[in-house]
Amino acid sequence: MERCDQEEESVSANSRLTIAAHALAWIGHYQRLGHEVATSEQIASSANTNPVVIRRLLGDLRRAGLVESRRGAGAGWSLARELESITLLEVYEAVETGPLFAMHRAAPDQGCVVGHGIQPAMQGIYDGIEGTLRRELSGVTLENVLRDVLAVPR
Amino acid sequence: MERCDQEEESVSANSRLTIAAHALAWIGHYQRLGHEVATSEQIASSANTNPVVIRRLLGDLRRAGLVESRRGAGAGWSLARELESITLLEVYEAVETGPLFAMHRAAPDQGCVVGHGIQPAMQGIYDGIEGTLRRELSGVTLENVLRDVLAVPR
DNA sequence: GGCTGTCGCAACATTAATGGTTACGACAGA
DNA sequence: TCTGTCGTAACCATTAATGTTGCGACAGCC
Numbered sequence: 618m619e620r621c622d623q624e625e626e627s628v629s630a631n632s633r634l635t636i637a638a639h640a641l642a643w644i645g646h647y648q649r650l651g652h653e654v655a656t657s658e659q660i661a662s663s664a665n666t667n668p669v670v671i672r673r674l675l676g677d678l679r680r681a682g683l684v685e686s687r688r689g690a691g692a693g694w695s696l697a698r699e700l701e702s703i704t705l706l707e708v709y710e711a712v713e714t715g716p717l718f719a720m721h722r723a724a725p726d727q728g729c730v731v732g733h734g735i736q737p738a739m740q741g742i743y744d745g746i747e748g749t750l751r752r753e754l755s756g757v758t759l760e761n762v763l764r765d766v767l768a769v770p771r
Numbered sequence: 772m773e774r775c776d777q778e779e780e781s782v783s784a785n786s787r788l789t790i791a792a793h794a795l796a797w798i799g800h801y802q803r804l805g806h807e808v809a810t811s812e813q814i815a816s817s818a819n820t821n822p823v824v825i826r827r828l829l830g831d832l833r834r835a836g837l838v839e840s841r842r843g844a845g846a847g848w849s850l851a852r853e854l855e856s857i858t859l860l861e862v863y864e865a866v867e868t869g870p871l872f873a874m875h876r877a878a879p880d881q882g883c884v885v886g887h888g889i890q891p892a893m894q895g896i897y898d899g900i901e902g903t904l905r906r907e908l909s910g911v912t913l914e915n916v917l918r919d920v921l922a923v924p925r
Numbered sequence: 926g927g928c929t930g931t932c933g934c935a936a937c938a939t940t941a942a943t944g945g946t947t948a949c950g951a952c953a954g955a
Numbered sequence: 956t957c958t959g960t961c962g963t964a965a966c967c968a969t970t971a972a973t974g975t976t977g978c979g980a981c982a983g984c985c
Contacts, residue, residue, distance in 0.1 A: 631872075631873060631971080631972060631973095632872070632873040632874060632875055632876060632972085632973095633972080634872050635872060635873065635874055635875060635889075635893050636875065638889070638893060639875075639879065639885065639886075639889045639893075642885050642889065643883075643885045646884070646885055656930090656931065656932090657931080657932075658931080662880060662883075663879060663880045663883040663885055663886040664875060664879050664880075664886065665875060665877045665878060665879050665880055665886070666875070666876070666877070666973080666974080667973080667974055667975065668931095668932095669933095669934090669973095669974080669975075669976090670972095670973065670974070670975095672931095672932065672933070672934090673933095673934090673973095676932095676933080676934090686931095686932065686933090687931090687932085687982090688931070688932050688933085688980075688981045688982065689930085689931075689932085689980090689981045689982020689983055690928095690929065690930060690931080690981090690982055690983035690984065691930085691931085691982080691983065691984095692930070692931040692932055692981080692982080692983090693931070693932085694932095705896070714971090717871075718785075718786070718788050718789060719785060719786040719789065720786060720789055721786055721789060721790065721793070721818060721819060721820070722786060722820070722943095722944075722945095723819045723820070724819060725793065725817060725818050725819050726816060726817045726818075726819055729797075729816075729817040730800070730920070730921060731793065731796050731797045731800055731817055731917075731920055732793075732817040732818065732819070733923060733925065734919070734920035734921060734922070734923035735789075735792070735793045735796065735920050737919075737923045738916055738919035738920045738922075738923065739789050739792060739793075739916070741919065742859070742911055742916070742919075745907065746904065746907050746908070749903055749904075749907055750900065750903075750904065753899065753900050753903055754900070757896055762892055762893070762896070763885075765888070765891075765892035765895065765896075766884070766885055766888035766889050766892045767884060767888060768888070768892075769887060769888035769891045769892065771887065785942075785943065785944095786943090786944090787943085787944095810959090810960065810961090811960080811961075812960080820944080820945080821944080821945050821946065822960095822961095823944095823945075823946075823947090823962095823963090824943095824944060824945070824946095826960095826961065826962070826963085827944095827962095827963090830961095830962075830963090840960095840961065840962090841952095841953090841960090841961085842951075842952045842953065842960070842961050842962085843951090843952045843953025843954055843958095843959085843960075843961085844952090844953055844954035844955060844957095844958065844959060844960080845953085845954065845955090845959085845960085846952080846953080846954090846959070846960040846961055847960070847961085848961090868942090876972095876973075876974095
C-alpha cells in the first residue's frame with residue numbers, strides 16, 4: 618500500500634474517532650449503492666491506511682453493536698443499524714478509552730490542603746465538561762456526517 | 772524524591788492542565804498566607820512530581836502572562852494576575868498544544884467521495900465541539916478552583 | 926474435497942507525547 | 956564570595972497509537 622506523505626506539523630491527538638466515522642460513512646454509502654458488504658481493504662484504501670488498522674477499529678464497533686462482519690467467501694462488513702440511529706457519542710465510547718483530562722500520575726501530597734483537595738475539585742469540573750462533550754456528540758448522527766461529506770464541493 | 776505509586780488502571784491522557792491548575796492554586800493560596808514567592812521545589816512536593824516538570828509547566832504559564840518568576844537569592848514564582856481573573860481556558864491554551872481530535876495521519880483518497888469530503892465534514896463538527904469546550908473552560912476561574920479545593924472535607 | 930478471499934488475531938516495529946531525572950550555567954541578594 | 960533557585964539542555968522510561976507481516980479460521984464456490 619502506498620504511503621501518501623502529507624506534511625502535517627505534529628499530529629499528536631488520536632484520530633480513532635475520525636477514522637471510525639470515515640469507515641461507518643463509507644460502509645453506509647457503499648451499501649446505499651447496492652452492495653452487500655464492504656471489505657477492510659476497500660475502506661483502508663479510502664482512508665489511506667492499513668486494512669488491519671480498519672479491522673481493529675471495526676472490531677471495536679462490532680463489540681458496540683454498530684457493525685457486523687461476515688467471514689468466508691464474500692466476506693466483509695455491514696452496518697448493524699441505520700446511519701440515522703448511530704450517534705458520534707456511541708462511536709466515541711466504542712473507540713476512545715480514557716478520560717479527556719487525566720489526574721496526577723502519582724497521588725499528590727495529602728498532607729497539603731491543596732494536594733488534598735485538588736483532585737476532587739478538578740474531577741468535578743472535568744465531569745461537567747465531559748458531560749457537555751457527550752451531549753454534543755450525541756447530537757450528531759452518522760447520517761448527518763455522511764450528508765456533510767457528500768455536500769462538500771469537488 | 773519518593774515515588775508514591777498509586778495503582779491507576781492505565782493513565783493515558785495528559786495531566787498538564789491538572790498540574791498547571793494545581794500549581795496556580797498552590798501559589799495563590801501560599802501568597803494569601805503572606806508569602807512573596809513559591810519555589811518549584813515546594814509545588815513539586817505538593818504535586819508529587821519533579822521540580823523540573825513544574826518549572827517547564829510554569830514556563831509555559833509565564834509565556835502566557837499568568838505568572839512571573841524571580842531569579843537569584845529569594846527566587847521563586849508569583850502570580851502575575853489575580854486568581855479571579857485567570858480562567859481555565861487561558862491555562863488550557865497555555866499548556867495544551869494540538870486539537871482535541873485529530874484528522875487522518877495521511878490524507879485520505881481524494882478520488883473517493885467519502886475520502887474527499889470526510890475531513891471538511893469532521894472538521895466542522897470538531898470546531899463546534901472545541902468551541903463548546905472553550906466556553907466551558909472560560910467559565911471557571913482559578914479562584915473557583917481554589918475555593919472548591921479548600922471546600923473538600925479533610 | 927480443494928481453492929480462494931477475507932476476517933481474526935497475535936506479534937513486533939515505529940513514532941510521538943509525556944513525564945522523570947541529572948546536570949550545569951545564570952542570576953541576584955546576603 | 957557564597958548560596959539558593961531558576962532556565963534549559965540532554966537523556967531515559969513509559970505509554971498509546973499506528974503500521975506491518977504472518978498465519979490460522981472460516982465459508983462459499985468450483
